[in-house]
Each structure stands twice: as structure tokens, then as C-alpha cells.
Amino acid sequence: MKIHAIQTGTVEVKKNQVIGKGFGAQRLVNVLFGREWVEPPVPIYAWVIEHEEGVIVVDTGETARTSEAGYFPRWHPYYNLAVRFHVKPEDEVGIQLKQMGIGVKDVKKVILTHMHTDHAGGLHHFPESKIHVYMPEYRRTKGFQGQIDGYLLHRFPKWLSPQPNEFDSGAFGPFDKSWNVTTKGDVKVVPTHGHTPAHVSVVVEMEDVHYFLAGDTSYSEQNLLNKVADGVSPDPNQAIRTMQNILDFAKQRPTVYLPSHDPNSALRLKNMQIISAG
Ligand SMILES: [Zn+2]
Numbered sequence: 001m002k003i004h005a006i007q008t009g010t011v012e013v014k015k016n017q018v019i020g021k022g023f024g025a026q027r028l029v030n031v032l033f034g035r036e037w038v039e040p041p042v043p044i045y046a047w048v049i050e051h052e053e054g055v056i057v058v059d060t061g062e063t064a065r066t067s068e069a070g071y072f073p074r075w076h077p078y079y080n081l082a083v084r085f086h087v088k089p090e091d092e093v094g095i096q097l098k099q100m101g102i103g104v105k106d107v108k109k110v111i112l113t114h115m116h117t118d119h120a121g122g123l124h125h126f127p128e129s130k131i132h133v134y135m136p137e138y139r140r141t142k143g144f145q146g147q148i149d150g151y152l153l154h155r156f157p158k159w160l161s162p163q164p165n166e167f168d169s170g171a172f173g174p175f176d177k178s179w180n181v182t183t184k185g186d187v188k189v190v191p192t193h194g195h196t197p198a199h200v201s202v203v204v205e206m207e208d209v210h211y212f213l214a215g216d217t218s219y220s221e222q223n224l225l226n227k228v229a230d231g232v233s234p235d236p237n238q239a240i241r242t243m244q245n246i247l248d249f250a251k252q253r254p255t256v257y258l259p260s261h262d263p264n265s266a267l268r269l270k271n272m273q274i275i276s277a278g
Helices: 026-033 077-081 093-099 135-140 143-148 221-226 236-252 265-271
Strands: 002-013 042-051 054-058 083-086 107-111 130-133 187-191 200-206 209-215 255-259
Touching: 002 093, 002 265, 026 077, 042 265, 130 135, 209 236, 221 236, 221 255, 236 255, 255 265
Parallel strands: 054 107, 107 130, 209 255
Antiparallel strands: 002 042, 002 083, 042 054, 187 200, 200 209
């Protein structure tokens, strides 16, 4: 088994998104109208697990189409005020997989931590794979509220029909439920709600080290250690409870923490650098 980090471009976000500020609705206002941007832009990672049962892709990164005029809904304040994507065609996950010698048919499963555009933007590369999404997350993308929340339902591939992820494999460490992705149980999905109410993470066990493919549970390992919720989580307390669960997990087992936008995630993967949670 091997895990690869694939960087699908970068994204500029506000400092108030990375470290949330204020209370209630003010947190989102602080993101939209905050003057300071994170410098330099943060990476957008997707993950590839070369597993004996077939290749598993975790999150699909972003698409170069984000630079097309009108790709994002023009009326949406977040896309207008608070985010700038930098994705070139060669940054897309499909092209990078091909360069690694992994074809579309080799990818058996795609698991999404959540359906924000920078995680679901590369879905169109995987028409032959089973796409696994936690159903409450998929349901959230729909309707008027889904649009308000910034999901780009109209950009998802027409063929998309996600496989439910049932969390039927019992508790796993501090997580009250889990789902075995592989028959061996060395790849599991665990609930890490907070950044979105139905956000999940993927845990890969390899040679006694656990690799925590964390999506957006925090934007960096430091923010996890400090237990600071981001500025867009609808329930910051839930996000902090999830961070505590991850820290408890890391106390029980050597864990490499790999969130999607941490500039150091790829390096920590390469160096097998475990969380130094006290
Ligand atoms: Zn997100």
C-alpha cells in the first residue's frame, strides 16, 4: 500500500476563514469582509491510496474551470468576496493520476470528505468509480439552502449517483461509528462533523502508523493542536469536539494528520511525521 498527495492547485482564503473570529453569524461576516488574505495561497490536496483491493481516491481537488467567467454563481457573496482559485488544467487530479500510471478504471472508489467545490471539483474524472459520500452531506448540497451554503450542485457530473456510506462497522477509538472501506479494515471512514455538519475523514493504517486524511477538520495541524475552529463551520463547538476526538485518537495510536489545505501535509506524509499531541 502507498499513499500519494496530489496537489490540485492553490486557493486564497481570508485569514478569518482559517482561524474563525467572533460569535454566531458574525464569524461568516468576518470571513466575507476580512481584509487579510492567507499568504501564500494554500494548497488543495487530493489523496490517492494504492491498495491491493484497487486504487482509492480521497477527495478530488478542484478543476481549472474555476477560472472560467461565470463558473461560480455571480450572486454568491463568498465566491465574490472571499475566495480565489488558482488551478491549471495540468493540476487536475485525472491528469496527475495518468502521469503516475493510474488509469480511470484502476480507481475503484472515490471517497469525499465533504462536497465543497475544492473537494468535489475533480469528480468528472471518475465516471467508472464508485463515489462514496455520506448521504446527509449529499442531501445538504440540494435545494436553495445548498446554494446558499455554496455547494455547486449544478457543476457535479450528470452521472453522479453517490453510494451511501452507512457507518456500519462500529466504534473506532474515540469515534462512535466507522465504515470499513476495505475488507481488511485498513481503510476506514470516521465521522468528523463540524466544518460541515456531515463531514467525514478517512483513516489509513499502514505499518502501525495511522494516516488521517482529514479534509477540512482544520486548515493546519497547528490549528488542530490549538483547537481553533475555522470561520465557516456552521457549528464551531462541533468542530472543536471533532478536533478533540482526533487528538484523542492520536494519543492512542501514532497518527500522521493530513488536512487538505495544510502547506505541510505532503511533507508530513513523506516523513511519516506523527502528531506531537502531548
Ligand atoms: Zn470545505
